[in-house]
Amino acid sequence: MDSITTTLDAVCLASQLILENGGETYRAEETVERMCQGLGIPRVDVMALPTGLMLTLTLEEDNTLTRLVRVHSRSIDLNRIDECNNISRKVASGNMTADEALKALRRIKQPRKEKRFLLIAASAVTAASFTVMLGGGWTDFGVSFFCGALVQWVLTPLGKMKIPPLISSMIAGALTTLLALLGTLIVDSVNIEPVISGAIMPLLPGLATTNAMRDTIRGDLVSGGARLGEAILSVMMLAAGIGLTLSMWGGGLR
C-alpha cells in the first residue's frame, strides 16, 4: 500500500497537468475522482478551476487531507493530456500504483525539447493553407506562409518572457496585418483579405471556446464563464491589433 502522501501527490499532479495543458475543468475533476477510486480512497471532494485546484481526501471519519494547488501558466499541449488520461485510466482500473503513477506523471511534467522548427513550420503551413482555403491565390499563399512562420517565431520568446497571453495575441494580430500590408507593397497582386483571415485562424482561441462550452454544459459554471471571458477577451485583443494596424496604415504609415 502506498503512503497517503504519494497518493495525494500523484492525484494533484495529474489534474494540475491537465489544467495547465489545456484540458477541460471537468476532466481534471473526473481524473482525481477516478484515480482515488482506483487507489481505494473512500471519499474525495475536488473542485477545479482554470486557475487552481482544491481537493480533500477523507480517509476515515476524522482523518482528512486537504491540498490547494495553484495553476499559474496555461498553454496547449494535447499530447500531455492524452498521456495523463492513459495514466489515470490505468490507475482507475488498478493496474498501476500511486508510486508508479507519480513517477510517470513527473516524467510528463518535465519540460520537453520542443522542436521549435517544427512548430514554426506547422504554423506557416497552417496559415498558408487556410489562405488558400479561403480563396487566396499562390502569391497570397507565399505571403501568408511567411506571416505564419514569423508570428510563431515571435510568439515563442514572448511566452518565455512571461508577457501576458492577451498582450501577445494583440501583438500577433498587429504583426500579421503589418506583414500582409507590407506584402502588398512588394507584390501588387496580393489579395489582403484571405492572407490576413487565413493567418489569424491559428491565433483564434478555438480550444478555449470549445472547453468553455463543454465545461458550462456539465455544470461547471464558474470555469465555463471564466474560460469564455478569456476567449472573448483574446479575440477582442486580436481584433484590436488588426484594427490598430489597419488604421495606422491608412492614416499615413504608408
Added chain:
Amino acid sequence: MSWWVQLIACGIAAASFSVLLREPRNTIPVSSLVSIVGYSVFLLLGQSTLAYFLASLLIGLSCELAARLMKRAATLFVTGAIVPLVPGVGLYRTMRFVVDGEYSLAVQTGAATLLGICGIAMAITISSVIFSSFWHPNRKKRGASC
C-alpha cells in the same frame, strides 16, 4: 482556386494546426479527414448560420464517435477538426469596416460572425451531450465518459 484545391488546403491546414496543438500523432489524420468532410458540408449548405451549425454538428458527432472508438479524449479530435469553420474572414471584415468608419456594415458582419461562432459552440455542446448521455459502453466504469 477550384473547390478541390480548397478542400485539400483545408485538410492540410487542419493537420498542421493539430501539430501546432501538439496532438498525439495517430489522432491527426482523423481530425484532418473530419475537417474536410465538415468543411465541404459547410460549403454545400451555403455558408449560412445554419450551415455553421449543421457542419459543426457533423464534425462534433464524428469526433465524439472517433474518441469512443479510439479510447481517447474527444477534445483531441474536435479542436483540430473544427478550426476551418471558425469565421476568421468575418472577424477581419468586421475590423476592416470599423476602421473604414462603416459602422452599420461592421455591426452587420460582426453579428453574422458572432452567430456563426454561437452556431459552432451550440453544435459542439449538443454533440458532446448526445454522446455523454446516451452512450454508455460500460456503465460500471465512470471512465467511460471521455
